[in-house]
Amino acid sequence: MSLVKETKTACSLDCYDACSVEMVDGKLKGSSDSYTQGFLCPHLNHYENFDRIEVPRYKGETISMQKAMQLLEEGCAKVSDASQLLHYRGHGNFGLMQGVTDHFFANFGATLTEGSLCDGAGEAGVIEGRGHNKLLPPEEIAKSEVVIVWGRNIHTTNAHLLPFLKEKTIIVIDPIKTKMAEQADLFVQIKPKGDLYLALLLSRFAIINGMEDEAFLEEHATEYDDFYELTQTVRIKAILEHIDVGLGDIGKILELIKEKRTVILTGVGIQKYRHGSDVIRAIDGFAALLGLFGKEGCGVNFLGNSKESIEIPFSIKAKTKPVSVANADFGRFEMAFIQGSNPVNQMPDTNRVMASLEKNPFVVYFGLYENETSEMADLVIPAKTFLEKNDIRSSYGHPGLLEMPQLIESETGISEYVLTERLCNAFDIDIDSELSYLEHFQGFGEARGAETVVSGREAVPYTKGFETDEEEFCFLEEYELSTSEEEGLFLLTTKSAKSLNSQFKRERALFLNSSHGFTAGESVKVISENGSLELEVAINDALRDDCVLIYSGTPGVNLLTDSRLSYEGKSAAYQENKVRIEKC
Ligand SMILES: Nc1nc2c(c(=O)[nH]1)N[C@H]1C(S)=C(S)[C@@H](COP(=O)(O)OP(=O)(O)OC[C@H]3O[C@@H](n4cnc5c(=O)[nH]c(N)nc54)[C@H](O)[C@@H]3O)O[C@H]1N2
Ligand SMILES: Nc1nc2c(c(=O)[nH]1)N[C@H]1C(S)=C(S)[C@@H](COP(=O)(O)OP(=O)(O)OC[C@H]3O[C@@H](n4cnc5c(=O)[nH]c(N)nc54)[C@H](O)[C@@H]3O)O[C@H]1N2
Ligand code: SF4
Ligand SMILES: [Mo]
Numbered sequence: 001m002s003l004v005k006e007t008k009t010a011c012s013l014d015c016y017d018a019c020s021v022e023m024v025d026g027k028l029k030g031s032s033d034s035y036t037q038g039f040l041c042p043h044l045n046h047y048e049n050f051d052r053i054e055v056p057r058y059k060g061e062t063i064s065m066q067k068a069m070q071l072l073e074e075g076c077a078k079v080s081d082a083s084q085l086l087h088y089r090g091h092g093n094f095g096l097m098q099g100v101t102d103h104f105f106a107n108f109g110a111t112l113t114e115g116s117l118c119d120g121a122g123e124a125g126v127i128e129g130r131g132h133n134k135l136l137p138p139e140e141i142a143k144s145e146v147v148i149v150w151g152r153n154i155h156t157t158n159a160h161l162l163p164f165l166k167e168k169t170i171i172v173i174d175p176i177k178t179k180m181a182e183q184a185d186l187f188v189q190i191k192p193k194g195d196l197y198l199a200l201l202l203s204r205f206a207i208i209n210g211m212e213d214e215a216f217l218e219e220h221a222t223e224y225d226d227f228y229e230l231t232q233t234v235r236i237k238a239i240l241e242h243i244d245v246g247l248g249d250i251g252k253i254l255e256l257i258k259e260k261r262t263v264i265l266t267g268v269g270i271q272k273y274r275h276g277s278d279v280i281r282a283i284d285g286f287a288a289l290l291g292l293f294g295k296e297g298c299g300v301n302f303l304g305n306s307k308e309s310i311e312i313p314f315s316i317k318a319k320t321k322p323v324s325v326a327n328a329d330f331g332r333f334e335m336a337f338i339q340g341s342n343p344v345n346q347m348p349d350t351n352r353v354m355a356s357l358e359k360n361p362f363v364v365y366f367g368l369y370e371n372e373t374s375e376m377a378d379l380v381i382p383a384k385t386f387l388e389k390n391d392i393r394s395s396y397g398h399p400g401l402l403e404m405p406q407l408i409e410s411e412t413g414i415s416e417y418v419l420t421e422r423l424c425n426a427f428d429i430d431i432d433s434e435l436s437y438l439e440h441f442q443g444f445g446e447a448r449g450a451e452t453v454v455s456g457r458e459a460v461p462y463t464k465g466f467e468t469d470e471e472e473f474c475f476l477e478e479y480e481l482s483t484s485e486e487e488g489l490f491l492l493t494t495k496s497a498k499s500l501n502s503q504f505k506r507e508r509a510l511f512l513n514s515s516h517g518f519t520a521g522e523s524v525k526v527i528s529e530n531g532s533l534e535l536e537v538a539i540n541d542a543l544r545d546d547c548v549l550i551y552s553g554t555p556g557v558n559l560l561t562d563s564r565l566s567y568e569g570k571s572a573a574y575q576e577n578k579v580r581i582e583k584c
Contacts, residue, residue, distance in 0.1 A: 006405040011044050012386030013500050014091040014118075016303070016397030017160040019044070020451075023387075023407050033450040035138065035160055035398050043500050050504055052368050053382040054412055065414055068381050072419075073426045075335050075362045075379070082109030083320040084334040089113065090325075090341020092367060092503065093383075095391030095404055096310070096441050097434075100420045101339055103314035107429045111333065112316070115324035115570030117346060119268050119303040119396075121276025124569030126302055128277065129284045129474050130293070131467035135304020136263065137399050138164045140460060143297030144263040145169060146256055150283065151195065152267025155179040156497045158397060161265075169256055173198065174269065175492060176549065177542035186252050189544060192490040192575060194243025195270045196481055197234055198250075199282035203289050204231035205250050211258060213291025220465055220472050221288045227475035242483050244544075261297035262290065268303065269494060272575040277568035281476040288473045294462040303396040309456040310394060310401075313432070313440045326572035327563040331359030338365050339416070340383075342502045344372035345553070348561035348572045351531050366419070371502055372555070382413040389415035390434060392441045399453040401445040480567065488578030489548050491528065491560055496551035503553075509538040511549040516581070523584040526550070528577040531559035534584055548579060 008031070011019040019040055020031035028047055032038035056068035063071075079085050087105035089098065089112075106112060116123070126133040141147065142164040148171045154161055155178065172181040173188045173195070181187040190198060206212060207228055217224045240247060264287055270279050284300055292298040323329070326348060330336050336357070347353050357363055357376050365377035374380050391404040417434045424431040446455035458464065466473050489512075498505040510526055518524060518537045525534050526548065533556035543549055550557045552574075561574050 006407050009386065009404045009407055010393055010402035011040070012093040012095050012391070012393065012404065013043060013503075014094050015500065016158040016395065018094070018393060018395030018397065018400060018402060019160065020400075020402060035400060035451070037160060037163060041159065042498065043504050050369065052385070052412070053370055053374065053380060056382060057380045059378055068379060069414075069419070069422055071379055072364060072381070073423065075364065076108065076423065076427065079334045083111050085110040086323070086328065086330065086333040086336045087112050087339070088325065088328060088336055088341060088343065089339045090117070090343070090346070092340035093386060093391075094306075095386065095393045097389075097391040097437065098340055098416055099312060099314055099316070100416050100437065102316040103431060104420045104423045104427075104429060105337070106316040106318040108423075108427055109319055111320045112318045112322045113325040113328060114322040115326050115565065117326055117572045119271070120569035120571030121273070121566035121573065122266070122268065122271035122280040122302055122569075123305070124566070125271070125277030125280030126284065128568070129281050129288075129468075129476070130462065132308065133302065133305040134308060134458065134461035135396065135399060136299040136301035136461055137459070138397075140297060140299060141165070141263050141265070141301060143261060145260040145297070146171065146262045148173065148253070148257070148262065148264045149180055149184075150264055150266045151269030152265050153178050153180070153269070153494055154265070157267070157495050161397070169260070171253055171256060175490070175544050175547055176494070186249070186256060188245055188249045188253070191242070191244040191544065192492060192547060193273055194245065196275065196279045196282045196479060197239045197243050198245055199279070199286045200231045200234050201236065201239065201250055202253060203227065203282075203286045204234065205254055206286065206289055207231075209254055211254065212289045216291030216293075217289070220293070221475065222472060223475050224289060226477065227285050227289070230476065230478070239483070257290070261295070262292055263298060264292070264300045266300060266302045272493070272573060274564060274566050274573045274576060275479060275481050276566050276571065276573065278476055278479040278481070282479070285475045288475065293473065294460060294465070296460055299461060306394040306396045309454050310441065310444045313437055324565055324570040326565055326570065329356050330363070331356035333360055335362040336360050336364065338363065338367075338373060338377070340367060342367070342371045342373045344376060345502045345555060345558060348558050348574055349530060349563040350556065350558045352563055369503060381419070384410065384413040384415045388413065389417070390438055392438060394454055399457060401441075401452050401454045403442065403452075486578045488580045490546055491575060491577055491579045492547050492549045493552045493557055493561075493574050494549065496553060499551070499553040501553050507551040507554045508535065509554075510535040510581070511538045511540040511543060512547075512581070513541045513543045513545050514539050515545045518581070525582045525584055526560060526579050527582065528560040528579045530562045530577055533557075533559045548581070
């Protein structure tokens with residue numbers, strides 16, 4: 001390993017914060033002249049301590065990189081039809097150059113994926129209502145007076161936003177008493193899955209209290225009468241009981257935000273349900289009634305589209321119909337190329353995923369770390385880390401466009417570009433130089449102070465209105481959600497501070513509150529209709545007594561979840577399954 005002349009890069013991980021990183025005396029540090037404000041999180045502070053895959057292997061035997069590439073090429077050549085090759089790509093690295101592999105696979109005729117394991121249901125809802133998913137920048141959030149944190153765990157997943165929230169009135173809506181909830185002016189410990197109803201009731205009472213922004217509605221959202229009608233279908237008393245929210249809470253929320261610049265920070269927690277898009281639409285509808293879009297210091301911030309205003313230079317129009325990343329049947333294909341992802345742990349319905357991978361005759365895993373998926377793969381190809389290759393990234397949490405030049409020279413692994421170039425050469429597919437792609441992406445940046453941001457984005461999103469077919473905000477018109485409930489406990493699978501999904505240090509416990517009578521360290525079996533697993537109990541009284549928490553990334557967590565997709569967005573719906581617990 002040796003250093004090359006560059007010292008500045010950006011964290012490659014799938015995270016709101018997309019930190020600016022510097023290499024000082026061989027150590028990674030957060031840049032102080034940017035959104036990163038001089039600090040990184042434990043993942044990057046200990047980045048070099050995590051064991052990575054050093055050498056390629058085939059059927060358990062170590063092989064050279066040259067042999068690995070030869071086997072990969074032979075595998076591609078052998079499929080009976082190009083569409084029999086599945087290209088399955090996750091977001092282990094958020095760099096834009098990760099997408100270069102799509103260029104080869106799409107032109108080869110392979111099957112690609114669509115949908116999402118992450119924010120797809122919510123994003124579909126944002127797009128239905130607003131036309132585009134535009135990111136609300138931290139600078140705008142900083143101008144607000146009140147912030148509603150609705151299903152996002154800021155201290156764990158988005159810590160660099162905290163300085164922007166100082167001295168604001170904070171309202172938290174979450175089934176878990178998060179760190180932010182402990183410090184909040186108002187905490188509503190809602191029952192999981194209750195958010196659609198809460199948003200409708202807030203809207204109804206906002207109108208009763210005359211809080212609607214008539215000028216905004218006349219100009220941008222004329223169908224609000226119909227939305228009000230929809231809110232009237234909700235039976236107030238029964239539903240408040242059902243979601244375990246008091247009428248007093250509704251009153252307090254409205255009182256706190258009245259005539260105040262308000263931002264709603266929504267996270268993935270509220271949309272890990274089949275009706276996830278409707279939840280986001282109902283919250284957006286509430287915000288639209290109040291006229292929060294297109295105004296300074298106001299708005300709804302979901303995970304913004306990180307690629308907004310950035311054109312992808314790779315030719316990725318696949319001939320074959322894509323399959324959803326959330327329920328892909330690997331067994332239907334003759335070969336699977338899995339990149340930057342650990343589907344055996346991270347996709348819903350692990351039993352189904354494993355059975356379908358077992359049926360696939362040639363599974364290739366291209367990644368950094370050993371995990372459940374690398375264990376099942378026939379061919380394992382080590383990737384280069386973000387420090388060892390050139391890339392550039394944008395973010396779903398802030399507008400930065402961050403260059404990621406190579407900082408370290410290393411013999412280990414292969415970059416996405418080099419792997420793709422070899423495949424393109426082998427199959428006579430045109431590919432541009434790495435530099436030209438990087439320069440293409442750099443072209444979408446503009447300087448702002450010490451930082452580079454994506455150019456062409458509105459400073460305050462939706463100032464110019466909404467680009468829906470109707471050219472206005474489209475309210476939720478109907479929804480599908482039953483109030484009858486299966487027996488059992490809600491399964492929450494939020495993100496852990498120790499891991500980044502399944503990378504780094506993974507949690508291995510089942511968290512529940514002390515009312516259940518289990519003791520810490522005791523082994524229990526958690527059972528859903530879909531599967532079961534054994535875990536040790538950890539007590540956490542921040543949880544409601546109708547919930548258990550198994551952090552995302554915990555080995556086996558998705559044995560409990562199922563493969564049904566969200567109604568919109570072709571996404572995973574991780575929190576649909578109730579569970580019960582038995583002593584082992
Ligand atoms: N440390 C760390 N940071 C990460 C990640 C990580 O694994 N570790 N992962 C990254 C990725 S890929 C993503 S997508 C983001 C996601 O980051 P977040 O958007 O913060 O998502 P989660 O942690 O899944 O859930 C957020 C909150 O939603 C709450 N919640 C769950 N169900 C409900 C519900 O029904 N209603 C309401 N109101 N709240 C609910 C949970 O209790 C939790 O507090 O984080 C990124 N950052
Ligand atoms: N139950 C439950 N399941 C969930 C979630 C949940 O909340 N609950 N969250 C979902 C969400 S939000 C997401 S985003 C997904 C994430 O799911 P995945 O995208 O599968 O994410 P990771 O588990 O982090 O696995 C990423 C892999 O990428 C590899 N990698 C890292 N850097 C590179 C690189 O530079 N090149 C290559 N080729 N590989 C690299 C690493 O080896 C790592 O194993 O999980 C989803 N799964
Ligand atoms: S994982 Fe997120 S918080 Fe941690 S260094 Fe990377 S971008 Fe920053
Ligand atoms: Mo995610």
